[in-house]
Amino acid sequence: MSDKLFHRLTLIGIGLIGSSIARGARLHGIAQTIVISDASPKALTRAEELALGDVYEPNPAAAVTGADCVILCAPVGSFAILAEQIAPALAPGAILSDVGSTKQSVIRDVGPFVPAFVHFVPGHPIAGTEFSGPDAGLADLFQGRWCLLTPPPGTDEDSVKKIETLWQTLGALTAKMDAAHHDRVTAIVSHLPHLIAFTICGTADDLADETRQEVLQFAASGFRDFTRIAASDPVMWRDIFTNNKDALLEMFSRFSEDAQAMARAVRWGDTDYIEDKINRSRKIRQSLIDIKQA
16 A cells, blocks of 8 residues: 555646646655656646656647646646646546646636546645746756645545645645636735736836946846846746636736826825835835745
């Protein structure tokens, strides 16, 4: 009898998160066999060169055959098609999970295809870097980071516990929450900052050539931080923005109002308002440091 958490773990998508799970699963002995599938032949070949798994299968339906755990690690915009492709091949009792950043859309797109005999446990590890692809993975990427699980009502508790155990074994902290609440939280802590970063870099790119070159040459740490975020995978973030648009636009509207208020304070020299905003921001930063999430 194997003491592994899973007999056959299938990862569909071998970018930053998928390759990090593969590395961590190998390091911690989470699965007897790791199966990797990806729509990109180049990515799949590179995953094999890096020995990230045991089996490399371009066909997602073939990749999930016999798996007792399947994790979708592709961009969320591809989930509906993937779910339709793999549904007939999923094994009875298998757990289907994911790492998508927009949980309502995942439940909407994947849920209708999940067979009654398969346990659906959506998840979202809040971890990452600006790099992508099989080479970007890190076995310790999830260490000390949160993974939020949003199982639909009535989900098998043993299956939820197994997915929690997987993430905890990879070093993550876990919490469960409602999918709609998750999407509002991630809209402000992740999606809006990325939207702002992409926009600021776009603004800089649209400047006149001479000024643009000076922006790049003399970039301060603040602008460099934005460029790091803006180097993230464009397909992934395109899908995140469009699949969490309601929560994102709500948070953007609130941010726009606050930005206008700050602009008025700057215009009229309201130093008390400016200092208050800066001090509150400093407190948030210190709070992140205190809980080791900085």
